[in-house]
Amino acid sequence: MANSQRRPIIAGNWKMFKTTPEAVAFTEALNKRVQGHATLPEILLCAPFTALTTVNDAIKKLNAPFAVAAQTMDHRDNGAFTGEISPLMLLDINVRWVLIGHSERRQYFNEIDDTVAAKTVAALKYGMTPVVCIGEELQEREAGLTDRVIEQQVRAVVDLIAPSELSKVVFAYEPVWAIGTGKVCEAEEANRVCKLIRTLIAEYGPAEQTRILYGGSVKPESTSALMSQSDIDGGLVGGASLDPDTFFAIIEQACLVKA
Numbered sequence: 001m002a003n004s005q006r007r008p009i010i011a012g013n014w015k016m017f018k019t020t021p022e023a024v025a026f027t028e029a030l031n032k033r034v035q036g037h038a039t040l041p042e043i044l045l046c047a048p049f050t051a052l053t054t055v056n057d058a059i060k061k062l063n064a065p066f067a068v069a070a071q072t073m074d075h076r077d078n079g080a081f082t083g084e085i086s087p088l089m090l091l092d093i094n095v096r097w098v099l100i101g102h103s104e105r106r107q108y109f110n111e112i113d114d115t116v117a118a119k120t121v122a123a124l125k126y127g128m129t130p131v132v133c134i135g136e137e138l139q140e141r142e143a144g145l146t147d148r149v150i151e152q153q154v155r156a157v158v159d160l161i162a163p164s165e166l167s168k169v170v171f172a173y174e175p176v177w178a179i180g181t182g183k184v185c186e187a188e189e190a191n192r193v194c195k196l197i198r199t200l201i202a203e204y205g206p207a208e209q210t211r212i213l214y215g216g217s218v219k220p221e222s223t224s225a226l227m228s229q230s231d232i233d234g235g236l237v238g239g240a241s242l243d244p245d246t247f248f249a250i251i252e253q254a255c256l257v258k259a
């Protein structure tokens with residue numbers, strides 16, 4: 001059983017999938033599934049920028065127990081940065097959650113620890129909740145460098161954060177070799193790394209309230225083992241979040257072990 005003081009989060013990262021009608025259909029379908037469930041985790045729909053407003057409107061209309069999250073943002077308020085979206089722009093459309101430093105951003109869009117840290121600081125400055133993604137690559141794991149990589153990624157962020165803000169950051173441990181590959185990290189090993197993350201945060205201030213998620217090929221079948229770990233406070237789900245039935249099955253499993 002997880003620490004009951006930390007409300008679990010199940011976040012669906014849709015990546016570059018779903019047009020606005022598809023996003024609304026998903027939101028309606030998922031809302032039907034969650035009816036009658038009293039103790040739900042926080043449920044985030046990380047929609048593409050183009051669907052954020054539409055999904056937010058659907059959530060409001062349905063009074064659905066979900067929140068939208070952006071999949072990235074720039075750390076600056078505004079400026080000549082063609083194609084970028086700023087925290088002010090997200091707040092303007094009532095988006096208060098944002099993924100930061102997803103491994104696909106690091107891999108394809110040159111995001112590095114410094115930009116991830118700057119974006120986290122920017123999110124906190126505007127009262128948004130950053131979900132900071134960290135994780136080692138396969139060759140790093142095979143070289144025995146997992147803990148060193150995690151330490152470097154965690155310190156880059158928490159070095160810039162006041163102790164009083166540590167509980168406002170959500171971390172997602174996402175081993176890169178497990179993302180979109182079908183290879184899920186063993187629950188005990190995922191928990192060991194999540195515990196390491198908490199121990200590192202604790203060097204800077206209170207860490208007991210900080211929520212740490214696991215991500216990497218989470219499926220309904222693997223949810224229960226992962227979510228029953230002491231330091232895993234929820235899941236960041238990619239491929240399995242695209243279908244409302246599968247995503248709901250993950251939510252349901254999480255409810256069973258976290259309730």
Ligand code: PEP
Pocket residue numbers: 013102174178179180181182215216217218236237238239240
């Ligand atoms: C992700 O996008 O963060 C992710 C973990 O993807 P998947 O669940 O498909 O591995």
